[in-house]
Amino acid sequence: MPTPQDSQAPQLAPVAAAASAPRRAFFRRATAALGAVAATPLLAQAQVQNAVPAEAAPLAVPDWSRQPGEPVLWHPYGQPSEHERHVVRRSRGNAPFPGAASSMTPLADLFGIITPTGLVFERHHAGIPQIDPDQHRLVIHGLAKRPRVFTMDDLLRFPSVSRIHFLECSGNTGTEWRTPTSANVQLSHGLLSCCEWTGVPLSVLLDEVGIAPEARWILAEGADGAAMSRSIPVHKAFEDALVVYAQNGERLRPESGYPLRLFLPGFEGNMSIKWLRRLKIGTEPFQTREETSKYTDSLPDGTARQFTFLMEAKSVITRPSPGQVLRQRGFHEISGLAWSGLGRVKRVDVSVDGGRSWREAPLQGPVLNRALTRFSLGWHWDGSPAVLQSRVIDETGYVQPTREQLIAARGLNSLYHYNAIQSWQLSADGSLKNVHA
Numbered sequence: 001m002p003t004p005q006d007s008q009a010p011q012l013a014p015v016a017a018a019a020s021a022p023r024r025a026f027f028r029r030a031t032a033a034l035g036a037v038a039a040t041p042l043l044a045q046a047q048v049q050n051a052v053p054a055e056a057a058p059l060a061v062p063d064w065s066r067q068p069g070e071p072v073l074w075h076p077y078g079q080p081s082e083h084e085r086h087v088v089r090r091s092r093g094n095a096p097f098p099g100a101a102s103s104m105t106p107l108a109d110l111f112g113i114i115t116p117t118g119l120v121f122e123r124h125h126a127g128i129p130q131i132d133p134d135q136h137r138l139v140i141h142g143l144a145k146r147p148r149v150f151t152m153d154d155l156l157r158f159p160s161v162s163r164i165h166f167l168e169c170s171g172n173t174g175t176e177w178r179t180p181t182s183a184n185v186q187l188s189h190g191l192l193s194c195c196e197w198t199g200v201p202l203s204v205l206l207d208e209v210g211i212a213p214e215a216r217w218i219l220a221e222g223a224d225g226a227a228m229s230r231s232i233p234v235h236k237a238f239e240d241a242l243v244v245y246a247q248n249g250e251r252l253r254p255e256s257g258y259p260l261r262l263f264l265p266g267f268e269g270n271m272s273i274k275w276l277r278r279l280k281i282g283t284e285p286f287q288t289r290e291e292t293s294k295y296t297d298s299l300p301d302g303t304a305r306q307f308t309f310l311m312e313a314k315s316v317i318t319r320p321s322p323g324q325v326l327r328q329r330g331f332h333e334i335s336g337l338a339w340s341g342l343g344r345v346k347r348v349d350v351s352v353d354g355g356r357s358w359r360e361a362p363l364q365g366p367v368l369n370r371a372l373t374r375f376s377l378g379w380h381w382d383g384s385p386a387v388l389q390s391r392v393i394d395e396t397g398y399v400q401p402t403r404e405q406l407i408a409a410r411g412l413n414s415l416y417h418y419n420a421i422q423s424w425q426l427s428a429d430g431s432l433k434n435v436h437a
């Protein structure tokens with residue numbers, strides 16, 4: 001059977017020398033087909049800046065090691081190093097009016113699976129309302145035996161849960177249907193985040209108000225100027241929906257829905273209504289603006305898919321990716337993110353030859369349900385051009401489609417739910433570019 005080594009393409013090779021023992025064993029399993037793992041250094045000595053032979057002079061002592069540093073409470077709320085000032089949310093611009101805009105997560109500069117709160121992408125239909133939590137209320141009414149108005153204090157008294165999940169806007173990567181448009185992974189895939197969310201299971205609140213047996217749908221409404229509203233199926237409310245007040249260990253940020261939002265794991269981002277003020281229980285979908293004229297998917301035959309809640313499996317290589325430059329040949333780690341609204345990631349494959357051959361990439365773990373999962377694969381770049389791709393398979397067996405497969409199924413009239421395999425073209429000069437391979 002042909003393997004990547006047989007082809008002309010740059011080779012995917014095992015990672016290992018610097019890894020710890022269990023990690024080594026893991027990589028040996030993951031790369032067993034490639035033979036024994038060599039105990040040679042991964043990086044050639046010349047690649048280490050200012051490298052000096054071991055017997056040479058000790059490290060010079062820099063100025064910052066000769067005096068006391070800044071005091072505690074230098075920043076009462078901690079800030080990143082000033083040298084990381086470029087790692088910020090960015091926006092594509094072109095918003096029809098200033099409130100209806102989005103900003104995107106700098107995926108290429110992040111590690112692991114958790115999105116730092118200040119870098120979580122934002123999507124607002126009418127700006128960020130400044131809400132006084134003491135005045136904020138959540139009303140649950142409609143088909144309820146005991147309709148109720150909850151204060152924030154009430155909600156904080158209920159039993160709470162914390163769960164790590166991704167949140168993806170259904171418009172994420174929507175620029176890529178026809179031409180490779182976005183300059184980098186922040187702009188192509190950055191309507192994506194993964195946080196620890198804390199709040200009350202919606203099922204607890206529904207039990208509290210006594211939901212009627214004939215109830216099938218729940219209207220969720222936001223307190224922003226857009227009064228963003230969507231219909232939620234009751235089965236989702238009882239499965240894993242959360243009414244959330246905290247994110248990554250602290251109360252929600254204003255832009256993320258302070259003081260209260262709905263969170264629906266695995267569903268398109270717009271259903272996780274921010275600044276949640278009302279839940280109305282009914283028997284039919286409420287056919288709001290955001291599920292009739294917006295957030296439906298036009299098909300080639302002129303009909304539209306409605307209520308396309310689930311975000312299907314998707315993956316993207318974040319390192320290396322456009323904007324970054326490979327300055328050296330030799331060892332590099334290909335690393336990226338995979339996720340599925342249907343469940344856990346089962347496997348990620350990586351190709352360096354535009355999808356002709358694939359190698360399974362180890363998952364870093366933890367591999368959580370409906371959360372971002374980090375994959376990484378060691379690679380020896382020989383300096384020749386390459387086309388880097390990743391492809392995820394989730395626990396339901398769903399395989400991330402190629403762009404051709406996606407278009408064959410959906411046509412080109414949809415804006416939302418683009419989840420095709422992404423290609424980054426690596427040139428001999430080490431630069432990367434968004435391409436359709």
Ligand SMILES: Nc1nc2c(c(=O)[nH]1)N[C@H]1C(S)=C(S)[C@@H](COP(=O)(O)O)O[C@H]1N2
Nearest residue numbers: 121122123124125169222228256269270274
């Ligand atoms: N009330 C309200 N909820 C909202 C929105 C909004 O504009 N208003 N935007 C939705 C969309 S389109 C997305 S993708 C997510 C974005 O959540 P984030 O800004 O916390 O990333 O919130 C959703 N909930």
Ligand SMILES: [Mo]
Nearest residue numbers: 169170269270
């Ligand atoms: Mo969205």
